[in-house]
Amino acid sequence: xxxxxxxxxxxxxxxxxxxxxxxxxxxxxxxxxxxxxxxxxxxxxxxxxxxxxxxxxxxxxxxxxxxxxxxxxxxxxxxxxxxxxxxxxxxxxxxxxxxxxxxxxxxxxxxxxxxxxxxxxxxxxxxxxxxxxxxxxxxxxxxxxxxxxxxxxxxxxxxxxxxxxxxxxxxxxxxxxxxxxxxxxxxxxxxxxxxxxxxxxxxxxxxxxxxxxxxxxxxxxxxxxxxxxxxxxxxxxxxxxxxxxxxxxxxxxxxxxxxxxxxxxxxxxxxxxxxxxxxxxxxxxxxxxxxxxxxxxxxxxxxxxxxxxxxxxxxxxxxxxxxxxxxxxxxxxxxxxxxxxxxxxxxxxxxxxxxxxxxxxxxxxxxxxxxxxxxxxxxxxxxxxxxxxxxxxxxxxxxxxxxxxxxxxxxxxxxxxxxxxxxxxxxxxxxxxxxxxxxxxxxxxxxxxxxxxxxxxxxxxxxxxxxxxxxxxxxxxxxxxxxxxxxxxxxxxxxxxxxxxxxxxxxxxxxxxxxxxxxxxxxxxxxxxxxxxxxxxxxxxxxxxxxxxxxxxxxxxxxxxxxxxxxxxxxxxxxxxxxxxxxxxxxxxxxxxxxxxxxxxxxxxxxxxxxxxxxxxxxxxxxxxxxxxxxxxxxxxxxxxxxxxxx
Numbered sequence: 001x002x003x004x005x006x007x008x009x010x011x012x013x014x015x016x017x018x019x020x021x022x023x024x025x026x027x028x029x030x031x032x033x034x035x036x037x038x039x040x041x042x043x044x045x046x047x048x049x050x051x052x053x054x055x056x057x058x059x060x061x062x063x064x065x066x067x068x069x070x071x072x073x074x075x076x077x078x079x080x081x082x083x084x085x086x087x088x089x090x091x092x093x094x095x096x097x098x099x100x101x102x103x104x105x106x107x108x109x110x111x112x113x114x115x116x117x118x119x120x121x122x123x124x125x126x127x128x129x130x131x132x133x134x135x136x137x138x139x140x141x142x143x144x145x146x147x148x149x150x151x152x153x154x155x156x157x158x159x160x161x162x163x164x165x166x167x168x169x170x171x172x173x174x175x176x177x178x179x180x181x182x183x184x185x186x187x188x189x190x191x192x193x194x195x196x197x198x199x200x201x202x203x204x205x206x207x208x209x210x211x212x213x214x215x216x217x218x219x220x221x222x223x224x225x226x227x228x229x230x231x232x233x234x235x236x237x238x239x240x241x242x243x244x245x246x247x248x249x250x251x252x253x254x255x256x257x258x259x260x261x262x263x264x265x266x267x268x269x270x271x272x273x274x275x276x277x278x279x280x281x282x283x284x285x286x287x288x289x290x291x292x293x294x295x296x297x298x299x300x301x302x303x304x305x306x307x308x309x310x311x312x313x314x315x316x317x318x319x320x321x322x323x324x325x326x327x328x329x330x331x332x333x334x335x336x337x338x339x340x341x342x343x344x345x346x347x348x349x350x351x352x353x354x355x356x357x358x359x360x361x362x363x364x365x366x367x368x369x370x371x372x373x374x375x376x377x378x379x380x381x382x383x384x385x386x387x388x389x390x391x392x393x394x395x396x397x398x399x400x401x402x403x404x405x406x407x408x409x410x411x412x413x414x415x416x417x418x419x420x421x422x423x424x425x426x427x428x429x430x431x432x433x434x435x436x437x438x439x440x441x442x443x444x445x446x447x448x449x450x451x452x453x454x455x456x457x458x459x460x461x462x463x464x465x466x467x468x469x470x471x472x473x474x475x476x477x478x479x480x481x482x483x484x485x486x487x488x489x490x491x492x493x494x495x496x497x498x499x500x501x502x503x504x505x506x507x508x509x510x511x512x513x514x515x516x517x518x519x520x521x522x523x524x525x526x527x528x529x530x531x532x533x534x535x536x537x538x539x540x541x542x543x544x545x546x547x548x549x550x551x552x553x554x555x556x557x558x559x560x561x562x563x564x565x566x567x568x569x570x571x572x573x574x575x576x577x578x579x580x581x582x583x584x585x586x587x588x589x590x591x592x593x594x595x596x597x598x599x600x601x602x603x604x605x606x607x608x609x610x611x612x613x614x615x616x617x618x619x620x621x622x623x624x625x626x627x628x629x630x631x632x633x634x635x636x637x638x639x640x641x642x643x644x645x646x647x
């Protein structure tokens with residue numbers, strides 16, 4: 001008994017190859033259009049679309065190439081079948097083009113770069129299969145000769161992808177840094193040129209190399225320290241844009257001398273093939289479906305090359321070379337496009353609130369409960385906030401103050417061997433000391449406990465203080481709330497970016513369950529706009545001093561911390577309270593940024609970027625990094641050297 005009718009099987013056999021090639025082409029169009037958008041968007045739809053296309057594209061092209069090879073084995077048949085087979089062999093070079101991928105995406109994640117050897121093996125095998133198809137169909141037909149330049153272009157594209165993956169792998173990344181020369185840029189260089197200069201140094205950090213640091217005479221410090229917060233963040237934004245391109249695109253080869261030559265070969269080969277094919281093809285000698293698909297492949301190849309060329313011309317890399325050559329120097333349109341480009345990252349930060357999530361579960365509908373059984377419900381409770389200028393200024397000023405302390409004691413760090421790491425290890429305890437808290441028992445919420453324990457406690461305390469009766473609006477209050485929700489998001493959704501305790505998962509889950517239990521038992525919380533205020537009042541009732549041995553909930557710690565903060569500061573000095581809480585969160589933010597591995601920062605570039613990554617890079621430029629080796633001024637770091645023209 002046949003599963004499918006004969007008619008359906010005949011249709012499938014007739015259109016299988018054409019369908020696979022068409023799907024392969026569509027996937028390439030998706031990748032080139034949406035591949036680079038993940039640099040500046042956090043949209044789940046875009047990420048799923050790109051992820052799906054990236055995973056499927058190679059498999060579809062490989063299957064299509066194998067199917068094409070099988071179809072060449074049958075050399076018998078009527079005239080129409082022979083001519084159709086000859087035209088179909090012309091599709092093999094296009095499948096190599098597809099396997100070569102697009103300039104906008106070579107790797108979906110950093111782990112893909114480590115698979116370069118697998119891609120090299122795939123290159124050898126797939127080129128051999130395509131060559132087999134090419135030889136089987138060899139004749140004096142003009143189509144055979146049109147296929148030659150496309151065949152060469154396909155090999156070039158596939159080889160480019162393998163080379164870029166190898167260059168961006170962890171083992172070879174350090175060597176590939178040499179392929180980006182330190183350009184001798186003109187004195188009137190823009191922020192983009194400064195960002196490229198700093199990119200060279202930050203690339204060494206991402207490669208986990210020890211970097212020399214010369215204090216106030218260090219080029220990166222001199223460039224960043226005196227900038228406004230807006231300009232400093234803009235500088236790092238462009239810098240990380242370069243880093244994204246190196247890790248996830250073909251930038252390593254595209255913006256080199258050889259890359260330009262290869263692009264010209266690819267572009268003119270595609271155009272010439274389309275023109276010659278249009279002139280010599282006899283539409284009566286081949287199946288109309290095959291002719292239509294061939295035209296589609298040729299036009300699409302030209303479109304993909306042209307689109308990639310346009311993206312290259314509009315990229316920051318091209319602008320860097322134009323700046324070097326002083327082209328467009330007096331063009332106000334060009335200068336404004338360099339200084340005020342489009343988004344290079346999402347410019348937003350995720351927000352996750354523990355109490356709010358518990359409230360949403362309390363008010364969930366039956367459908368919501370069913371959905372929660374299928375997916376991790378906490379993802380539904382994520383929101384996003386813009387990283388606005390107010391937040392940038394508060395963060396940058398905090399970093400600059402830390403940096404000033406290192407600069408002031410720079411000689412002591414070198415001559416007397418004093419360590420600056422103590423400054424980087426602060427996560428709230430220093431702020432409490434500065435507030436003249438005589439009772440050292442406050443340290444149970446900071447340096448005497450694991451970082452995740454401290455973070456959860458301060459998150460709860462911040463919420464309880466935030467939803468207390470507010471007598472006047474305060475900027476630090478809003479910033480504290482946003483940083484609190486952001487840090488909890490990192491702890492729950494990106495734990496690998498934080499320094500966490502061994503018991504993190506149980507500690508968080510016990511805390512979540514404790515908050516949820518109290519909220520569910522209460523009948524005083526309505527679904528009105530003030531439900532968060534009501535929930536916080538419920539949580540503050542009957543605060544336990546002790547708990548069960550196996551209970552790792554931090555709820556009671558957060559509640560006690562909130563009460564003690566208010567009892568010390570008092571309701572009449574709300575401003576002082578929020579100044580202190582915001583400083584605690586800033587210390588936690590810098591602590592986490594310093595402890596996060598650069599590989600984790602690199603992973604987040606493909607998801608729209610993280611505020612934590614930008615903070616970490618700003619810290620590095622200001623001397624706040626454990627990867628630095630402090631050194632006195634050398635001739636290489638003198639202000640009148642090659643980097644001075646960047647100011």
